[in-house]
Amino acid sequence: MSKNVIITGTSRGIGYELVPLFTDAGHNVLALSRNEVPISGLDISNCQCMPCDITHAADLQKVSEFLKSDWKHVDILINNSGNLVKKPFSKLKKEDFQEAYEVNVFGAAAMTQTVLPFMNTKGHVVNISSMGGIQGSVKFPGLAAYSSSKGALITLTEVLAEEYKETGPSFNALALGSVQTEMLEEAFPGYQAPLSAREMAKYIMDFALKGNQFYNGKVLQVSSSTP
Numbered sequence: 001m002s003k004n005v006i007i008t009g010t011s012r013g014i015g016y017e018l019v020p021l022f023t024d025a026g027h028n029v030l031a032l033s034r035n036e037v038p039i040s041g042l043d044i045s046n047c048q049c050m051p052c053d054i055t056h057a058a059d060l061q062k063v064s065e066f067l068k069s070d071w072k073h074v075d076i077l078i079n080n081s082g083n084l085v086k087k088p089f090s091k092l093k094k095e096d097f098q099e100a101y102e103v104n105v106f107g108a109a110a111m112t113q114t115v116l117p118f119m120n121t122k123g124h125v126v127n128i129s130s131m132g133g134i135q136g137s138v139k140f141p142g143l144a145a146y147s148s149s150k151g152a153l154i155t156l157t158e159v160l161a162e163e164y165k166e167t168g169p170s171f172n173a174l175a176l177g178s179v180q181t182e183m184l185e186e187a188f189p190g191y192q193a194p195l196s197a198r199e200m201a202k203y204i205m206d207f208a209l210k211g212n213q214f215y216n217g218k219v220l221q222v223s224s225s226t227p
Contacts, residue, residue, distance in 0.1 A: 003027045003209070004071050006063075008054055008111060009081035011035040013181035014128070017201035018078065023047050025205075028071070032063065032111075033081075054081055054107035060114045067118045074118040076208045079108040079153075080128045084183050085145040097145045104149035109156060116169075123169030124212040126204065127157045131177045131223050143187065150175075154219050161217025170212035174204060177223025194224050 005022050009015040011033035022029050023044045031039045032052040040049040050066065052059040067074065083103035085096045112125055119125075131137045133150030140147075157173040164171065178184060178193035179200045185191075203222060211220075 003075035005076040006030045006074055007078045007080055008032045011038045014197045014201050015080040017198045019047055021201055021205050054111045055102045060110055064114050074115050075123055077115045077125045078208055084186055086142045086187055088142055089144045100145040100149045105152045119169045121168030125169055125171045126208045127153050127173040129153045129173045129175045131175050134175050158217050170216040172211055172215050173219045175219055175221045178225050
């Protein structure tokens, strides 16, 4: 049975790979990113591309209007958008923290608020976090803003699962380890990850479709290695 799936951050990396995986499996996808060109160029009939900055209220309103007029309901939301700030802590300004949190926390929260009215008890919100946000995991210099924001996203996931446990949808977070993406190259130049973006995307798709049967309010560490 086909699902209506919203994916943010689809212009590159894991988000880009998720779109054809879902559409090839017969699902309907709303692909959101600030740059819609990469996905719109794929010309997929069951994929709607929309330029969307999740930190802008006007863009989120356009998403809401599309859902009201076209889809009516959403089965899966994958909050995949991410912003990487890499700077020594001594050089970080308030604006750097705001940049990371605007996308990784506030944007994900705002997108979730936009989509929730269209989701039912069987819906599934999947927040893409990072091993850098896991308490007790290996941490790396220069990622104070990024890793702390990903930790906040994990806590947000847990709280929302509790708040909506009677009505749904389910909320889970995937804390990803090393995946060969443009963002990894920015964070760790020259490092070769054991997993490709497409391999991780396959795992995320399967989890998004089935994981809420087994989990709610959980954080799964999806990591075979960290740099």
